Amino acid sequence: MTLLADPDSETQRRPPAARRGRWVLRALTGQRAGLAVVVVVLIIVFGTLRPAFYDSRLVVFPLLRDIATLTVVGLAQLAVLSIGHMNLAVGRMAAFGALVSGFSYQVLGLNLVLGLVLGLVAGAAVGALAGLIITGTGVNSFVVTLGLDFALLGLVTLVYGQFTTLAAFTVKPPGMEELRSYSMADLCVGDVCGSPAVPQLLLFTVVALAGVGYLFARARTGREMLLTGSNATAAELSGIPTKRRVIGAHTLSGLLSGLAGFMLAVTAGSFTAGIGSAFLIPSFLGPVLGGTALTGGAVSVIGTFMGISLTQVIQQGLSMLGVGLESLNIYLGLILLVALSAVRIRQLFTRRRRSS
């Protein structure tokens, strides 16, 4: 079949070597490279001002543990940002997942792994519920997850009140304490052991990053989700099962929230209703700083990790410099504002460059 080429065409022959890298990477490299540089610079600065910053056991270990948990939170939000939605209930979904895990340890006496799995299933289930309501009724994700957040808050508190005396599940299944405090130094292959600064909990994050990263970079499902976020109507008319993808995105978000809830409970040592109450801001901060679009269609998984790393490094550094707890929030908010303005400034700059 010979198809027509425009007779007056001055078609620029595209360079056969289309190995300039993925367009997503290209668009975001600038931002992520910048982030990486900032993080490294800050680490050096803080370390110079307070050498204790480099203490692997006392500082780096808990810092990486926090980064591990919050990165998963960021990924939970990223999952729905990909389709252009929002999940306001990440914190409560985490609490719900943690609730189920704690319940299975304390009341059902299950082992660590099984409890984790149940927590993940619980998170995924409530995420799927959100997705079903959204696709079934056509109501926007903001309102649905807002209502769900409300409802889950009540539900979780009520259940804790019902089943516990201290509003917490405190039974620790064997392995939980180890998971909390073990680092890579406890993992040895022959004589070679890992660094004592890297918590084993980080492995969960690595798996999550790899999984979500693969989903959006290579898997067909991930691409379809991104296109659903870009233009849902066109997606439907191109043969993408948009309803399934929306439900899938919300389910994934719930699952990751559940994982984050579990990780926080492990870190804190118990399962309480307050888990996840501070997740909402980082869930947006990470992806936004890392270059994920709020309107859908473009995500950066690594960028989310770097965004979270940046905020946590800043928090830790400032804290060590004696900046009070209260001011951390102030700086955090300001960072986000600066980051947002920076995106805009960069946009203006690129547009000017392109048009000249």
Add this chain to the structure above:
Amino acid sequence: MADPVFVAENLVKTFPGVRALDKATLRLEAGSIHALLGENGAGKSTLIKILTGVHRADSGRMVLDGREISPSSPRDAARAGIGVVHQERNLVPGFSVGENIVLQGIPARRGLVDRAAIRAEARRCLKQLDLDLDPETPTAGLSVAQLQLIEVAKALHTNSQVLLLDEPTTASTPSEVERLFTVVRRLRDAGTAVVFVSHKLEEVFELCDTVTVLRDGASVLEAAPLAGTNREELVDRMVGRSHLAEPLPERPPPAPEPVLELVGVCTDAGHRDVSLSVRPGEIVGLYGLVGAGRSELAKALLGLSKVTAGEVRVRGRAVRIRDVRDALRSYRIGYVPEDRKAEGLFLDQPVTRNIAVTVWDKIGARFTGVSQRREEELAATYVDQLGIRLASAEQLVGELSGGNQQKVSLAKWLAARTEILIIDEPTVGIDVRTKAAFHELIGQLAVAGLAVLLITSDLPEMVALADRVVVMRGFQVRGEVANDAHEYDPTSRAVMSLIHA
């Protein structure tokens, strides 16, 4: 001959890399209806934007009623006396008719909105249009045609001496068009200079007195009386060479057995007893006015609304198509939508993704995922074959021209190797040269064995392309017209008589 009431002289406007207006001139007489013609890209929309204050010209001048004007904003232009009714409706849905009319200058008394003044002013404007509508009516329940007239009333509120109508009849029924024409004639008789921008030459000849043609940013025909010219000459001026909707080269006869058949199909969108068939190698046209139910029929075929009675047969077997994915995978049916920006393309995504979206399951394995490289190779094939002009490999589709965008919209179905292709209004908003290229392309698809169902409101295009024309009205089939000879006059007469029967 009186002095022109409005003159735009030697307007120049340059955007980065493009000289949109190159000493364009427009002269308007008071009390006349003036057609403004030109292909897309000729500079019409830039000229309109300068007249209405959205842009400022780099050089040249505009004189209205003896005063030199240079509006810096839409409000400025309206205050100067230039009114405009855009292609898309621009009314506030929650407001009443009266409030929408006076939106630009809401009257107030003692700090509060003066409702009585709004009513009076709205009535004044509506009366000029002979429109019997209560100003308190909420805008929400009105028809598109009525909303359009309210926008004309809006322009009257600002006492426009010049009224620009930008493609006002794109989505109108014949009766709505007549009504609009009556209103426009009335305005002309009252002394307004009306500028009628349209692609529909039949309407231009029916309504307008004089014409200006833009090409490549300049006025190649200026304020010429329409009585002294004809369609061919105008088209010639627009494209720079004589151009009729050229018939396609002869095509081999289609296969005997239809690959797609509708037998007495009724849908929950409102279709009743629709029957048609398409054979491989055939182009079957689906003609009708806006509201006839053609796009809705296509969408019903894709499973987007339910078939409630009758049969849809693909390759002889009765089928029930569940959704677009089912239509594509199981039956090899594709649909190029009418509104490419809203329904056919992902504007913020690169061309590769837009083309490969239909075939990811083919170029990626279950566990290793979609290969970026294979995606790019696939896209490159079609970019070359269709002659899509790209600035770079990762260019986003939103940055392409209309013609190139439409090619991308089509490419994804070619990549999917569909055998039945429904094409909905393929050349809307595309310049004449690319239009001809598209016609050849569609012809070649038929030669290659595709069964094409072509939906278009462009009768010359229909006659040039379709082997048979199925005429629809009111969600029903009115009849079929054979078009083997591809001759405009007999076919168009037959089609029209079926429409108006």
Add this chain to the structure above:
Amino acid sequence: MTEPATDTVTDAETRQRRITPARLRSTEATLLAVVVIGFAALSVTSGGDLLRGPAIQTVLTYVAVPVLIGLAQMVVLAVGQMNLSVGALGGFTAVLMGSMMADAGWPAVLAVLAGIALATAFGAVNGLLVVFTRINGFVVTLATMTVLIGLQYRVVGTRTIADYSPGLKAVGAASVAYIPVILMVALLVAAAVAVFVRRTVPGRWLLASGGNPLAARLSGISNDRILVLAHTLSGLIIGIAAAVTVASAPGVNSSIGGDWLLPSFAAPIIGGVALTGGSVAVLGTVLAAFVVRLVDVARAQFSLDPSWVSLVVGVVVLGTVVLTQRRRRRG
């Protein structure tokens, strides 16, 4: 050639069709019915105690703040925006007012006015940031919310400021015929907002901008300015809410405002305000605030866990939007 006019609606038919106001009226009617029936039911179950003056006064006292924060969110929803900093701004302003009086010894009038002015200014800052960064108001106000939470803690730390202006507290506790003064203030604000939006030119511009920003722009309305105006108004109303809180609460501390965010959305949403902008429902928002308060009364009466309120409100919000969507689809 005459065409049967099947595609055009005649004007006479149009005059008979007044769809939009009727739909809104049904939401408000429903809410009013819920409030009346709910109150009646609770009076019965309380054995008539609820009908006593002081009991009514208590019920009404705690409606004032929800009404105000609902209105504050409503004005930004009307332009298609969101204000996540409602709680944080309210809390910060409240503790600042308390601190001005207790720590710096300012007279109550001055502190209240200064606080309201500051909250208004912060609202303006929100609006300006949204305009300049061209970013979704959600994320901008998320950021300012974070900053304000920090500032609130900075001002008050872990203490509770309770020792200030007895005069102000008297106003906070005052009532006329068992209707608290602070509720009257809240209802006055509601009335003012209604008049502003329905009968003043800037108010109409606000709704036009929210309903169709392009049409508004073409008619010379600056969408940017309207956006700033909406956020500024939101800040103003929050300032008043903070003043009401300082006047009526036993004291102010860092937890004030912490639970304001979600109710600020619940009231307008249940009250019938569209999230996409272009509509307001002042009466609906007020009634919805009453409904939420009644749920709380019920909870107290039956000694249920406070979490029940959260659960019920969440379900009601979900239910409301689902039903609204169904109605919209059918109509």
